[in-house]
Amino acid sequence: MPRGIVRFGIGGDFANTSNQFFQGAEEPYRAPFATSVLGTAYYPGLDSNQAQIASLSGMPGYALSVGGATMHAQASVGTLGLAATVGLTSKLSVFGVVPIVRQQVQVDYRFDSTGANTGFNPADPVFGSAAGADSVNLFLAEYKAALDTLDLRLQTGFYSGNPSDSALAVATLVTGTAYWAGLNSLFVVPGAAADFVPLAGSAAGQAMAAVVTGTQANLAALGVPSFTQPLPLPADALTPSEYNSYLSSPGGPIVAAPIVSATSFLLGDIEVGASYTLIDRWNRAGHPGGLRVVAQGLVRLPTGYQPLSNNFVSRPTGGGQTDLQISMVADIGGGKVGARFSGSYNDQLSLTSERRVTLPSQPIPWANRLATVTTDPGNEFSLSALPYFQMAPGFAIVGLVRYWSRGADAVAYASADDAIPGVSAGELATGTQRSAMVVGGGLSYAPSGVGTRVGTRVPVDAFWIYEAVVSASGGVIPKAGTMRMGLRWPFRFWGAPAE
Structure with missing residues (x-):
């Protein structure tokens, strides 16, 4: 220049x-x-969400999917x-x-919900609902009450005259208590509760439901029939609006701009x-x-x-x-x-x-x-x-x-x-x-x-x-x-x- x-x-x-x-x-x-x-x-x-479901469903190779995008x-x-x-x-x-x-x-x-095998945790304080939380709380309360009743019967010798019933009661209490703790953690324990749980119709959901119905059958056979609530799993995958809410909700894990x-x-x-x-x-x-x-x-x-x-x-x-x-x-x-x-x-x-x-x-x-x-x-x-x-x-x-x-x-x-x-x-x-x-x-x-x-x-x-x-x-x-x-x-x- x-x-x-x-x-x-x-x-x-x-x-x-x-x-x-x-x-x-x-x-x-x-x-x-x-x-x-x-x-x-x-x-x-x-x-951690995937690991919880894998453990509860007994499927070590379980892969969580919310859907696709x-x-x-x-x-x-x-x-x-x-x-x-x-x-x-x-x-x-x-x-x-x-x-x-x-x-x-x-x-x-x-x-795109195609391929989804999970939905929102119905008891999630942000993405769940009041009705969903009520169903989960009722399920867990009935489950826990039935286990407490079984524990009391074992402590008082209710099954002492029947060795087979006594063995079934002990096994049901041990496995049922552990499974209740896992479900309680999955659904409601602060800091551990998952955002997503298996869909009722998914392989993991059916496996978990089978464990619960098996426990209910054992309890009924042992004279503890008060636990009848089904496992409260969602029937449907997320909708697009629900997924967008998961992305941007201030109470969610992502808090993304739209x-x-x-x-x-x-x-x-x-x-x-x-x-x-x-x-x-x-x-x-x-x-x-x-x-x-x-x-x-x-x-x-x-x-x-x-x-x-x-x-x-x-x-x-x-x-x-x-x-x-x-x-x-x-x-x-x-x-x-x-x-x-x-x-x-x-x-x-x-x-x-x-x-x-x-x-x-x-x-x-x-x-x-x-x-x-x-x-x-x-x-x-x-x-x-x-x-x-x-x-x-x-x-x-x-x-x-x-x-x-x-x-x-x-x-x-x-x-x-x-x-x-x-x-x-x-x-x-x-x-x-x-x-x-x-x-x-x-x-x-x-x-x-x-x-x-x-x-x-x-x-x-x-x-x-x-x-x-x-x-x-x-x-x-x-x-x-x-x-x-x-x-x-x-x-x-x-x-x-x-x-």
């Missing part, structure tokens, strides 16, 4: 994606939200960049960019930096093209929006941390043909924030996974080449090839007090190492010349480029198609143009 020139710019990026790359393979955008089994692999917090998602992101560059000397200039980001994330997340389409218009990460021209042999008199090499450094400030930890739909409009980026740009050409080569290295500084610790395969983490963690983001590296062919003075067809890579994040709990027992903060670093290849092309208009006196405008330059991610490796990379365009108006505010 020549000394005394102030160049104002306005640019726009418009990106759309409905697919993404993961481990090099293409899949639908937000694919981890979709699953045929909403069980412990999706919600690891249900591990489908996800159709698409993201559209538009960024308006307002920029200014000031030429301080013939070699040194400073610049700033203020991005304003409009994003629209369209999601259609649907619950998983619905969202649109926002927010500030992105502001950039400030400086450029220094190392070599300038470009467009000398009688010699179009030539060589120009520019070094650049910038600071990217964490001014962008970061979604709350329970918002699983919205995208951030910035990285969340301060970045220190250096780059080198070289223009090489002669006549009508040339290219711009550039490389950059971005050091992303660490930050401390509250996040829900989870794996990428578990996109809806429970609220008890919220912790304060320190994240050292992986640094970024990119190389790009933009060959051009000049069709007329200042007007050229441009191509684009860019390689981008990011190292793995390092994540740790901020302190020992923040650690979640049995959960590694490193789960958040899973899949953060990734790379992508981008290709594209477009048009560029960049006339030469500067104004002849203070206040005189110099010609506007403009560009339009379309680029697309064509391949990727490692973690999730949106398969985005992006249209970039911009206009820049230089003005001479002081000094005289070079002769």
Whole structure:
């Protein structure tokens, strides 16, 4: 940028994606939200719930399923960049960019009860009902009263004259008491009661009901017929509205923001930096093209929006941390043909924030996974080449090839007090190492010349480029198609143009 020139710019990026790359393979955008089994692999917090049912049903390989879920998602992101560059000397200039980001994330997340083998615990204080709680309490009370009666009869020698009845009574009391304790824990014990219990018609539900009816039959044979209540299991799986309630209810384990389409218009990460021209042999008199090499450094400030930890739909409009980026740009050409080569290295500084610790395969983490963690983001590296062919003075067809890579994040709990027992903060670093290849092309208009006196405008330059991610490796990379365009108006505010 020549000394005394102030160049104002306005640019726009418009990106759309409905697919993404993961481990090099293409899949639908937000694919981890979709699953045929909403069980412990999706919600690891249900591990204890599943273990309770497996024990009570006598099915060691039991796999809990609430149902399934489908996800159709698409993201559209538009960024308006307002920029200014000031030429301080013939070699040194400073610049700033203020991005304003409009994003629209369209999601259609649907619950499917097909394959469900559980329903809500009827006695759950949040998701159950008064009638359900009454039926559970009556069942447990009758069960306990019958066992107490049997215990009293054994203590008073009621069956002493009949060895077979006495043996049956002892066995029924022992097994019945243990099973009652298990059911009491499953249904009502605070801190242990499960969110879900088997459906009455499921294999686990029928196995549990068979244990109860067997106990009732033994009690009746022993002259204790007062326990007749059936095992209070739900007949139906969750409905979509009940599942949504499970996701977002303040009293539930997840407390998620609604998983619905969202649109926002927010500030992105502001950039400030400086450029220094190392070599300038470009467009000398009688010699179009030539060589120009520019070094650049910038600071990217964490001014962008970061979604709350329970918002699983919205995208951030910035990285969340301060970045220190250096780059080198070289223009090489002669006549009508040339290219711009550039490389950059971005050091992303660490930050401390509250996040829900989870794996990428578990996109809806429970609220008890919220912790304060320190994240050292992986640094970024990119190389790009933009060959051009000049069709007329200042007007050229441009191509684009860019390689981008990011190292793995390092994540740790901020302190020992923040650690979640049995959960590694490193789960958040899973899949953060990734790379992508981008290709594209477009048009560029960049006339030469500067104004002849203070206040005189110099010609506007403009560009339009379309680029697309064509391949990727490692973690999730949106398969985005992006249209970039911009206009820049230089003005001479002081000094005289070079002769």
